[in-house]
Structure formats: C-alpha cells, structure tokens
Amino acid sequence: MDVFIHTFYTDFKHIVKDPGVLIILFGATIMYPVIYSVAYSKEVVREIPVAVVDLSETKSSRTLTQMLDASSQIKVDYHIYNFKEAQNLFYDDIVHGIIIIPKDFERKIFRGEQTSIKAYADATYFMIYKQVLSAAVSAGTTMGVKIEVARLMQKGMDMNKALAQSQPLSVETNYLFNPSAGYASYAMPGLLILILQQTLLLSIGMLGGTNRERNRKYYFLENTLNPRSAIPILLGKVSAFFLLHILNVFFALVIIYKIFGFPQKGNPIDIIILIIPYLLSVGFLGVAIASMIKKREHSLVFMFFTSIPFVFLSGMSWPINEMPTVLQYFTKIIPSTAAIQGFLRLNTMGASLKQVSHEFVMLLSLMVFYFTVAYLILRYRIKQNNKELELQEIDNESKDSN
DSSP states (O other), X not given: OHHHHHHHHHHHHHXXXXXXXXXXXXXXXXXXXXXXXXXXXXXXOOOEEEEEEESSOXXXXXXXXXXXXXXXXXXXXXXXXXXXXXXXXXXXXSOSEEEEEOTTHHHHHHHTOOOOOEEEEOTTSHHHHHHHHHHHHHHHHHHHHHHHHHHHHHTTOOHHHHHHHHOSOOOOOOOTTOTTOOHXXXXXXXXXXXXXXXXXXXXXXXXHHHHHHTTOOTTSOOSOOOGGGHHHHHHHHHHHHHHHHHHHHHIIIIIHHHHHTOOOOOOHHHHHHHHHHHHHHHHHHHHHHHTTOOSTTHHHHHHHHHHHHHHHTTTXXXXXXXXXXXXXXXXXXXXXXXXXXXHIIIIISOOOTGGGHHHHHHHHHHHHHHHHHHHHHHHHHHHHHHHHHHHHHHHHHHHHHO
16 A cells, blocks of 8 residues: 555656646647637538539529529639639639539420539548538529429429429438537547547656656666565556546536537446546556656657557547458557547437447456556566666675675
8 A cells, every 4th residue: 555655646746746747638638629629619611612604694594503602501602604714713722612504504494304513522622522512412402393393383283292293202311419410529529538548648658758767766666666566556656647637537528518519418427437447548558658668758759650540540530340350450459449439429329338338348358458568567667676676785785895
C-alpha cells in the first residue's frame, strides 16, 4: 500500500508541476472538441453555389431553374447559356456544381417523351457532391411528377388518382439516431472518444520521457524493491492520470454534448461502466509505451504516427468488416475502436449495456492484456534497477575499503 501511495503521490505531483503535460492533458482535451464542434456546428452544407446552363431558354427550363434555386442544398448563382462559361466558373472555384438543361427540354415534355438534365459536381468533395446531386434529383423528380399530373388531369382524371398514378411508389426517409443527418452529430461522438485516448497516451508518454531524460530511476525506483511491487506501482501511476482524466471525460461527454446539442440517448450509468475499462486499458497501454520512451519528444513522434491510423481504423469513416483481414485484426488491439463502437451504440442509439456486451468484453480483455504487458515491463525494470543498485553498493564498499 505504501508503494501505491508513494507512486500515486509522486506522479500526481509531477503531472501538476509539468506545464507541457498539463497542456496536453487538459488544454488539448478542451481545445480540440470545442474547435471541431464549432467548425461543424452548421451540421449540413447548404446553399452550395452552382451554375445552370440553360440551353432550352424556355418557360419550362426557367421553372426548373427556380425549383433548383428553391432547394436549401444549392443556390443558383449563375443562370447562363454557355457550357464553356460554366466550366470556367467551376475551375475558378466560383461554383461547385453545374446543371445542364438540354436544348430540346421543353419540346420533349410537350411531346410526352422522356427528357433529362445533367448534373456535374466535384466528387472529390463528398459533402458537396452529395448535396448538388440530391438537389438535382429532387427538383427533376418533382417537376416530372407535376408534368405527369397535369397531363393526366387534362385527360379528365381526378387529381388524387393522377398523383397516385404519376408516383405509384413513394419513399419515406428517416434518419435514425441523427435526425438532422448532420456531420457534427455523425463525427463528434467518435472523435471525442479518440481525443480522450490520444491525450492520455501522450501525457503519460511525456512524463515517462521526462523522467528518463532527467535520469530519474525507472519510475522513481530509488530503492531495492520486490519485483511484486510492480503491481502497486502500475496501479499508482495509472490512478494518478485516471483521477485527472475523469474531469476531461465529464467535459467531453457531458459539457460539450449539452453546449452543441449532439444526440444523446444513453443511460449515464451504462456509459460510465463502459468508459472505465476504456480509460484503464489506455492508461496501462500508456505506461507500457512510456517504459520504452527515452526522451520527452518521443511521445510526440508516437502521437504523430498513430493519430491518423487510429482514426481510420476506428470504423468511423469506413466499416471495419470491409477492411482487409490484417487490418481488422489490428483494430482489435486499439482501445478506441471498441470504445467508439460501444459508445455510439450506447449514447447515440440508446442501446443497453447488454446490447454492447461484445465491445464491453473487448475493452475488459484489452484492459487485462495491457495490464499484463505493463506489469511484465515494470517487473523487468525493477529487477534491472535492483541489479544496478547492488553493483553500485559493491562499488561504494570497495572504494571505502581502499
């Protein structure tokens, strides 16, 4: 117990006295969620500037242009009659989409023939591409239905029957767990969990690197210790960071959610039960990594190489089961992957802890695994430290005898 208290007190004292560690542990955890949430606060990209190339120059084409402009997704900044001019506007980044109404647009409508419009959008920018094409499809479909209904009513059909015949199949779309289909509501829950992991890993690594730089014995093992003391030392170190990081968890998962209104349906008790093994597994992983770091800046290098891969392997941007098999196995050893999947289902979808039992068991397994790894490393360090102390004692005795 004395070893645990001594380690906890020593690490806690060095954390609060190290401005760099405090900036990472608290500054980054506060700054990143606020910046990202503010940047994505509009949730949906609206009124994307487009150019309509009206080769028809008829009443029907102008009606379609008005319908396109009425869409919340795009705004028709240029109603022109030349495709080359529209191309120049697009390449000059003045508009992000081009919609072409063909020359025979109205003539085909009056003949009862099928006509079409063409929509071009920058597919390298997914959000813009999706909005431009959705607006074009929606306006084209609506106008097609109106034309068909008018034609049927001219033949004497009742309006309701004409509507049913012109559109025999309708689709009702429901955005489950993200009513506004917003980007912030999609991205931020996973990012918040990932930020908690990366800042904890980096702060533990920075403190470990600083200790080695200042020639402090392995985690302040100044005296000969029984190798079994590795357990209270490990628990003391992780507890010091855990206690401080709980404040960050409260800020990220409670304050940020309240301020920006992200979807939140989860049971707080279930979320806490899920988060505890997550933080502990990250803490044990951090101690294991810190034991291999010799300089403070090495932790920054680790962060540089892992941050982006951890985002892609989290399953946020691409389904894990669609990844190559090797990468699927790799995702299982990253605590944030199971935590993000479990947290999204608990907090956003309103699932119960039983329904995320797979992710919970994964986190418990990682917690035990990284505890064992960190324990074995610390045990080795203690034995190594004991040998050095014995050699130093023998050396001192030989000097005294001489």
